[in-house]
Amino acid sequence: MMEIILEHYNYWLGVIIMMAGFYTVISRGNLVKKIVGLNIFQVSVFLFYISIGNVKGGAVPIIEKGITLYSNPLPHVLILTAIVVGVATTALGLALVVRIKEAYGTIEEDDIHNQDQSL
Amino acid sequence: MIESHLSLLMVVLPLLAAPIVAVLPNGRLPWAVSTLVSWSVFYLAAWQLMNVSTGHVISYELGGWAPPWGIEYRIDAVNALVALIVSGIAALTLPYALKSVTKEIPQQQHALFYAAFMLCLTGLLGIAQTGDIFNLFVFLEISSLSSYALISLGKKRQALTAAYQYLIMGTIGATFFIIGVGLLYAMTGTLNMADLAQRLPELYEHRTIHTAFAFIMVGFALKLALFPLHVWLPNAYTYAPMVVTIFLAATATKVAVYVMLRMVFTVFSVSFIENTPVDELFLLLCVMGILGMSFYAIYQKDSKRLLAYSSVAQIGYMVLGIGLGSVLGVTATLVHLFNHALMKGALFMAIGALVYRVGSSRLEHFSGLGKQMPWTFAAIVIGGLSLIGVPGTAGFISKWYLVLAAIEKQNWLIVAVILIGSLLAVAYVWKIIEVLYFKATDELEQKNITVKEAPLMLLIPMWVLVLANVYFGFNTELTVGTVEQAVKLLIPGVNE
Amino acid sequence: MKHNLILRVVSKFLIPLIFLFALYVQFHGDFGPGGGFQAGVIFSATIILYALVFGVDNAKKVIPAYVLRLLASLGVLIYAGTGVVTMLLGGNFLEYGVLASSQVAGQHLGILVIELGVGITVMSVMLIIFFAFAERGRPALNVESESESELE
Numbered sequence: 001m002m003e004i005i006l007e008h009y010n011y012w013l014g015v016i017i018m019m020a021g022f023y024t025v026i027s028r029g030n031l032v033k034k035i036v037g038l039n040i041f042q043v044s045v046f047l048f049y050i051s052i053g054n055v056k057g058g059a060v061p062i063i064e065k066g067i068t069l070y071s072n073p074l075p076h077v078l079i080l081t082a083i084v085v086g087v088a089t090t091a092l093g094l095a096l097v098v099r100i101k102e103a104y105g106t107i108e109e110d111d112i113h114n115q116d117q118s119l
Numbered sequence: 120m121i122e123s124h125l126s127l128l129m130v131v132l133p134l135l136a137a138p139i140v141a142v143l144p145n146g147r148l149p150w151a152v153s154t155l156v157s158w159s160v161f162y163l164a165a166w167q168l169m170n171v172s173t174g175h176v177i178s179y180e181l182g183g184w185a186p187p188w189g190i191e192y193r194i195d196a197v198n199a200l201v202a203l204i205v206s207g208i209a210a211l212t213l214p215y216a217l218k219s220v221t222k223e224i225p226q227q228q229h230a231l232f233y234a235a236f237m238l239c240l241t242g243l244l245g246i247a248q249t250g251d252i253f254n255l256f257v258f259l260e261i262s263s264l265s266s267y268a269l270i271s272l273g274k275k276r277q278a279l280t281a282a283y284q285y286l287i288m289g290t291i292g293a294t295f296f297i298i299g300v301g302l303l304y305a306m307t308g309t310l311n312m313a314d315l316a317q318r319l320p321e322l323y324e325h326r327t328i329h330t331a332f333a334f335i336m337v338g339f340a341l342k343l344a345l346f347p348l349h350v351w352l353p354n355a356y357t358y359a360p361m362v363v364t365i366f367l368a369a370t371a372t373k374v375a376v377y378v379m380l381r382m383v384f385t386v387f388s389v390s391f392i393e394n395t396p397v398d399e400l401f402l403l404l405c406v407m408g409i410l411g412m413s414f415y416a417i418y419q420k421d422s423k424r425l426l427a428y429s430s431v432a433q434i435g436y437m438v439l440g441i442g443l444g445s446v447l448g449v450t451a452t453l454v455h456l457f458n459h460a461l462m463k464g465a466l467f468m469a470i471g472a473l474v475y476r477v478g479s480s481r482l483e484h485f486s487g488l489g490k491q492m493p494w495t496f497a498a499i500v501i502g503g504l505s506l507i508g509v510p511g512t513a514g515f516i517s518k519w520y521l522v523l524a525a526i527e528k529q530n531w532l533i534v535a536v537i538l539i540g541s542l543l544a545v546a547y548v549w550k551i552i553e554v555l556y557f558k559a560t561d562e563l564e565q566k567n568i569t570v571k572e573a574p575l576m577l578l579i580p581m582w583v584l585v586l587a588n589v590y591f592g593f594n595t596e597l598t599v600g601t602v603e604q605a606v607k608l609l610i611p612g613v614n615e
Numbered sequence: 616m617k618h619n620l621i622l623r624v625v626s627k628f629l630i631p632l633i634f635l636f637a638l639y640v641q642f643h644g645d646f647g648p649g650g651g652f653q654a655g656v657i658f659s660a661t662i663i664l665y666a667l668v669f670g671v672d673n674a675k676k677v678i679p680a681y682v683l684r685l686l687a688s689l690g691v692l693i694y695a696g697t698g699v700v701t702m703l704l705g706g707n708f709l710e711y712g713v714l715a716s717s718q719v720a721g722q723h724l725g726i727l728v729i730e731l732g733v734g735i736t737v738m739s740v741m742l743i744i745f746f747a748f749a750e751r752g753r754p755a756l757n758v759e760s761e762s763e764s765e766l767e
Contacts (some may be wrong), residue, residue, distance in 0.1 A: 025287060025291065045301065049301050052305045081253075085293075092264060092286065093283065096267075097283070103279060
């Protein structure tokens, strides 16, 4: 039992963080908290990707004389792209939240819903 | 050789145009540059389609690195068809945009609006052309982020909440997709679609592959607004500026359906699908979507929202073809993909003309406009008939193929659902037409308002799409011919 | 915050060093962790630190808004332009090997130029985002007093 947890601790960590982030997105009504939850959700995916790129006994993927076994550099590049996408999404989401606050006066989802329903 | 360069140029041209347009002074110049770029891209897309319609496949290696290590752009008849739709709709929407955008968006945001539009076009074309899964994710996010920004430019404040809701749901969908891609990469070590198709069959029993498939399907079901995951679509389409609604309604979901086709039939083959409950699940969701959403559309009071719910129902028809999983089914999906882009594009453009003149999209403000704007009204009638599936219009062709596919599988429930869906479509199309033509024009006559016909810049693109609807209802050589060629490549080894 | 002597002196000392570090990270992407995106963010961190300590108005005098928009577009154009140049020189899109006499030298040159484009764009976009957010919460601009020009 302990081997299952210890051998694959990166996957367990990834799943726990993923579910924490996803739960935050779904359950919290505050718009900024939703964006934070989305960020946590995305970070878990990054962790997962980079952890599967690691090769047991491999060195850092920078060419040096005398080293033959390197870790896989491809996941690093993929995650760099994904991080940039995440940053752009967060910036866009937060800009929308600022405009929503100016337009509605509140950033709680329930209050916004009530204001729209009463139209 | 030069032909493959031109296939790449289709994606690079809007990408180059976007930063240039962003720094141009506000006025006519951003619009002019964008329109020029979109027309060139449409020309390239048509040329590309002619090249691949014989079954030839264009393969382009980015950076000179051979696949599967490098990123490959692999274009066969399916890609070329989708690219043609996207660039065609863009080429028609941009002339329409000159007047429509001037009315709806403040002057100082025009340059950035057209830059975001170009970026959205880049993203959608990139999705259509690429043969590498991660590259697909990158272009997916480019198109999604620019569409969130475009939607939030609507006049009412609900545009902001609609864009926010779409952002959260769209990002969750894209993240699910990338989890699936990561799992696939962990199991096979490659990101190239053709290579994955070769390496996956021996791994079909593995639980990781099933998980990856599930994640990818849910991710894209969110993006294409399949029935329970469609919640973002009505708000996004209703509150966005008119040009954005036209463009997104006619292209964004179609490209997502194309990706689902690629994933289901090229990367994972039909034999994999038959071992999972996915096809029955899709059929169930589609049936609920078609009936539920068509029914719900009848009760809407806002014309844009009505057509948005109708779009969700029509997407149900497309995924029905995937769920049936046969050659006829996929043919029906692709044909409906093409025709629905034409139908919805024409209908939304016509509604846009009404909104341009009246200033509101609610049906109660449209009473009696049909008599004062005859050309627009005729466009709505023909577009509506196409949506219902009357013979002689493009909509009939796609419904016909769907019914044929359902009959081939002996699934009489699906046949009934398709026909009931068409009847419900009659109900909501009639609702629009009744308000436009048959409602009393007392209100307008009392206030002595005469509404002029829509300006020519709005009418011409609208009527090009309407005439295309009728043309493709009679001459199916382009649509069905190309699609049959495409399906042979999509489902390899299946005999007609 | 500009009344706080320690912050002022230390930030004046640190900002050039951070900038230098950003240049190091930019050009050493081949040989160590680094590259365009990371360097762009560190570049923008220098200006943001300056804005936090000395006020957004002073930071805007360092880099005006229109310059930032031009730089953002310039970076993307450098990136896509390199790809087009390689296409014109006979290779595929972004095939860096054709840029110089040998394949390896071409790859080095290509990556260097691309990362430069990315770094410029990321820096300007981060600053655009920062200035956009910083402008929103400010009190009415006709009230000019020392305490109100601070950022909280």
